[in-house]
Amino acid sequence: MKSLKRTISTVATVAFAAVAHADVGGDATRGEDLYRQCSSCHQIGAGAVDRVGPQLNGIFDRAAGQSEGFRYSDGMERAAMGGLVWTYDSLDAYIEDPRSLVSQTRMSFRGFDDQQDRDDVLAYLRLFSANPQDIPESAPTAVAVDHEIAPEILAIVGDPAYGEYLSGECTACHQTSGAANGIPSITHWPSEDFVIAMHAYKDGVRLHPVMQMMAGRLSNEEIAALAAYFADIE
């Protein structure tokens, strides 16, 4: 699989060499490594679907806010209405500092400061945009977080009313508007991703001390209730 991607990477580099700014020095293999920072929210590759963030196949030259069925932030909706299209330059600006390009985006990512990192990630992303038929037949990238929890925990149906009460503990930091600025957005996540993430904190797999403390005393039912509340919050 790696060799196939490398091959495609080479092809892509040649194919886009003439485009201004495109893929100058971008190393898709390195970009694939860097993309692990993105993959907890964004799937890419064959069978990729929207999760916490929209799937990213065919992102190049797609108008912003167009992954069908994904609930975008108001900020992204506004940017889309304003005609934002994902070109190399706009993607470059977005992954450098998401909130400076799209204020109030829910994307909780501080950005890649380094131009080489951005070039490499974009080279990797481009593999899945250049020619759809070339999308590698790999499984979609990492699903939610690397943490396994029992199916019966995932099957718990949460009570959103209880979740609303419990959410008071979350909203001292996380904004119900979905605005993210140093504290991630937790609104409109697929419930499963929310539950997995919270159990990852509870079980000490995710390492944030505040979240480990908060998740540590939530029962399975309480986590499900919070997931249900935040998934459909207005």
Place this chain on the structure above:
Amino acid sequence: MKLNRRAFIGTAAAAAGTLSAPLLVRADGHAKPRVVIVGGGAGGATAARYIAKDSNGEIDVTLIEPTRTYYTCFFSNLYLGGFRTMDSLGHSYGTLAAEYGINVVHDWATGVDRDAKTVATAGGYAIPYDRLILSPGIDFVDGAVAGWDVSSQNKMPHAYKGGSQTELLRAQIEAMPQGGTYAMVAPPNPFRCPPGPYERVSMVAHMLKENNPTAKILIADPKEKFSKQGLFEDGWNTHYAGMIERVGPDFGGDAVEVDPNAMTLSIDGEVTNVDVCNVIPAMKAGRIAELAGITEGNWAPVNAADLSSKMDENIHVLGDACAQGDMPKSGFSANSQAKVCANAVRGALTGSTVFPARFANTCWSLIDTNDGVKVGASYEATDEKIAKVDGFISEVGESAEVRQATFEESVGWYDGITSDMFG
């Protein structure tokens, strides 16, 4: 949507018919239960917003707060360090009034008649309540620092309530002569924001390092230990080596006298001329708690489960003013207590479900640019007090990335908690 009072009552009455919870009729015939909240900070504004939001108009909520623009005390140290503007710390009550239907009264509460269940205001009103929530923050203990009283606060500012005092202190620091001395008289326990004085020292040092690098900082401290001490001292050595001297009680930090006219600080009889003297006196509950007769010593004792006063079941006390147990006096704590209290008050007045109390706190401090640290804990209600369950603290020697992420998180928290307070 902008609600005028009549429309708001109309909406609520229409809604009430569809609710299964009993609509209690007050003894005096007033149809809706009334909650009056004194103090529009992290405790009071949060309680007002949650009661109004969750009761859907079933409860009349009045918030009494003298200032029209509230400047948060939390993050005011970052203003001193030049990391925030004062404007960015100011918040209005417009959304609470317009979108949540809260009756915001800009007036001073001057007394509580617990038999008549009314709050008197400086403007001459007597505002009736079924439940009263006091969240008045802090005042200072008279005579706590020899030579200092509130009339000297322009010469020797406390800057321990947000706003003009903070601006005054910053102006004084900026006007210090090269090589001058900034002195702080630190408060004894318990006091608002335990890491606050030491974050302040860090921010003052940051500003002096840039503009007045030969200046000195002198702290007279009555406490043997202080919050995040290891983290602060490590940070001071790293960023501000040789600038900061702290005199603890073992060397007379608890035997202090100031002279605001002469601008001197005496520690254990040794007099030092200083250019700025930031006196942070011992604290007590905001005066209205004392006037209501629900304090014991300097603070108002409360029950852990619902923050109700141990002396009057119809009064609740939030935040810095209450004596509740293990939680530090902080904006985060007040916000956390307010949500538990709001749920309990709503349940008592409308029969809505009362969920078990749970509390949390985190305090972030900034030591220098992108060098943030934090301490926090979770708490539960026991019969005796609010009791600590679990906690964490940043470690000495964390990477620059972790410290920067911690600072960025604190900025996000500021946006989060102020949205939670003011809507």
